[in-house]
Amino acid sequence: MEYLTLDDILPIRDRLAAAYAARFEIMSTNALMSALAAPRRSAFGVEVFTTLAEKAGALAFSLVQNHPFWDGNKRIASAALRLFVERNGARLAADDLDLRVVTTGVAKGALRDDDLAAWLARHIEHGT
Numbered sequence: 001m002e003y004l005t006l007d008d009i010l011p012i013r014d015r016l017a018a019a020y021a022a023r024f025e026i027m028s029t030n031a032l033m034s035a036l037a038a039p040r041r042s043a044f045g046v047e048v049f050t051t052l053a054e055k056a057g058a059l060a061f062s063l064v065q066n067h068p069f070w071d072g073n074k075r076i077a078s079a080a081l082r083l084f085v086e087r088n089g090a091r092l093a094a095d096d097l098d099l100r101v102v103t104t105g106v107a108k109g110a111l112r113d114d115d116l117a118a119w120l121a122r123h124i125e126h127g128t
Contacts, residue, residue, distance in 0.1 A: 001055065002087045003039055004080055006032070012079045016072055024072035032068035035059065039084075049117075053124055056084050057117035064106040074103035081120075091125045098123075 009032070017024040026032060039055035041048040049055045063077035078099040085092045094102075102119060105111030111119075 001039075001052075003055075004036060004059065004084050004087070006036065008083060009036065009076070009080055012083065013069065013072065013076055016075050016079060020072070020075075022071060024069045024076065026068060027070045028066070028068050031066035035062035035066045035068060038062035051117075051121070052085065052088055052090060052126075053121035054117045056081055056124070057113055057120050059084055060103065060120075061106055061113045061116050064103050074100070074107055077103050077106075085120075085124055089127065092120075092123055093125050094123045 013024050016022075036059070038058040038061070039049055041058065049058050060077045060081040063080055064073055067073050069076060078096070081099070082092050102111060102116065106116060
C-alpha cells in the first residue's frame with residue numbers, strides 16, 4: 001500500500017489554491033498529519049482499515065473532519081482521495097460532482113466513515 005505524505009498533499013493544496021485564487025493555508029499541522037496517518041491506523045498490532053476503500057475513506061474522512069486548512073478542505077480531500085486510489089493501482093469511478101456531494105455529506109455529519117468506505121467500495125475500480 002502506498003500512502004500519501006505531506007509532500008503529496010501540499011502540491012495538491014497549491015494547485016487547487018491557484019485554481020481558485022485562494023491560499024488554503026494550514027490551520028493545524030497536527031490535524032493534517034493526523035489525517036495523513038489515518039489510513040495506517042492499527043489497534044493491538046492489527047490494521048484497523050484493511051481494504052483500499054477503507055483506507056481511502058479514512059484519509060478523505062479525516063481530511064474533511066479534521067479541517068486542517070482554513071479553506072478548501074473538501075476540495076483537497078477529493079483530490080487526495082483520487083491520488084491515493086490511483087497510486088494504489090485503481091481508479092475512482094466518480095466525477096467531481098459525486099465527490100462534492102460525498103465530501104459535503106461528510107462535512108455536515110450526514111455521511112460517517114463506514115458509509116464513506118461503503119460508497120468507495122462501490123466506486124473503486126481495481127486493476128486499471
